[in-house]
Amino acid sequence: MANAPTLSDEELYRAFLSTQDTKILGEIYRKNMALVFGVCMKYMGEKHEAQDATMEIFERLLTQHIKTEIKSFRAYLYVMSKNHCLMKKRGEKVIHVQITESDMELAMEVHPIDESERNEARLKTCLNELKDMQKTCVELFYLGKRSYMEISNELRVTINAVKSNIQNGKRNLKLCLEHKS
């Protein structure tokens, strides 16, 4: 997995599981809390609700103990945050869903284009099958190494348009690659 978090988070989490020391969990959580809050902001859309959700997720971490070994605390936290916010958003009572390994793997799956060793030849053919705008954006970002801002200035579209074009382009690219293999 690219961008694998440092080992210490997992080690600390294991230490928390054996000692039940809330301080340990608190420190791991504090390190990642900005990300949790950001995700909550995305789904809840309102600051105070997002803050409440962020604290609720911490409480769930305190009480809920995953049965399977956690390979990546970060992935676990991500899936949990997302689940919690989505359920809260839908107005459902948030129930404890056991997060499985496959959930985490799926969530943290790395796109072929983001992998360090990518099959350039196959990527090229699939890239050519993309829609114009998606192709341009993906090429500029991944091959041209331009930031969203630069692409946005160059193409005279909004940053959000650039981002969604890259996202959609990547999705189509993946479908194409899976189809071809």
Added chain:
Amino acid sequence: MKHDSEILKRIKSYFMRRKSADEAYEFELEAERDPFLYEALEGFESMLSSDMQQSMDELDDRLDAKIKPAFNWASMKMAATVLLTIGIGISLYFIVFNTESKVGEVANESVETKSYEPRQNELVFDTLGEISPNAYAVAEEETYKAIEDESAENGTYAANEPDLELKTTPIQKESVESESDSYAWTDTQSKKESKFKANDEDDTIIAMEEVVVSKNATSHGFVNAEPASASQDKPLRLKESSASATVTESSVDYAAENISSTEKRTGEKLEETPPKPAVGKSAFDSYVNKNIKTSEGMPRGTVSLSFELDRNGIPKKIQVTKSLCAACDAEAIRLLENGPAWEADSKKATGNVDIQFP
């Protein structure tokens, strides 16, 4: 506390466009590879970076409050101190206020009755040669009026007429003396009168003393507490006796010490009572019956749960002490978690509940 995690710094600096195009690209590439970061950035898009920081600072404090139970205890101590101060303040206010109103009345009387002679003497000594009898009469009248005003204003009198200043000063002194006399009188009087009003404050003070005294209170003291031992189990009566103890004033400290030690004992007894649903046992049962989700194949029986309460009375650290089946256990936990709040006498109460599966 200021939240200063590495990731927040990077996110802020990205949004504030402090990074060069290359650095921004690196960050974006990282986000493209990391959906957690990507989605977090999407969430932060709509926020100002100052707002981001403020929100994170607030969250940091809330996190602190959750992971440091000692912090809560400290704040409880703070609250107790504040309450004690307020209690003393209120009782002082009542005593002073009552005294002042009494002083007003008493001073009025005493000035009118007592201060006639000195005032005349004063005028004879001071003003014989300078003021004509006519002016003397006028001055006397004016002085009298001024005194009336003065006592009505209860000491806030400020000499407006320089002529009268000399003459009224000794009288003022006199009235101050009578004031202090009457203060002593009204002090005891108001103590008696405000005995019932001040009961609450006395209780607070006694209760606060308990905090201090109970540290030193030994079980030996408790055994010696003959007057209070009769009312061991009745905090109400305890308070009454403590109130009377303050009125009699003899060996107050001793009595208070004994009482507070007994109060502590009763407090311990209360702590041991298990938490119960804030809505009542029967309401909780009907909540369970109404919301319990059973599926076919679930066995009949009970799931026993133990739990702790957080400061809001929400069950936490739920553990199954008697299992029935995996689904039943999960359902029982769900019911308890989403159910009504509980109440307990102490903060670290551990409760038990049985969930019946029909």
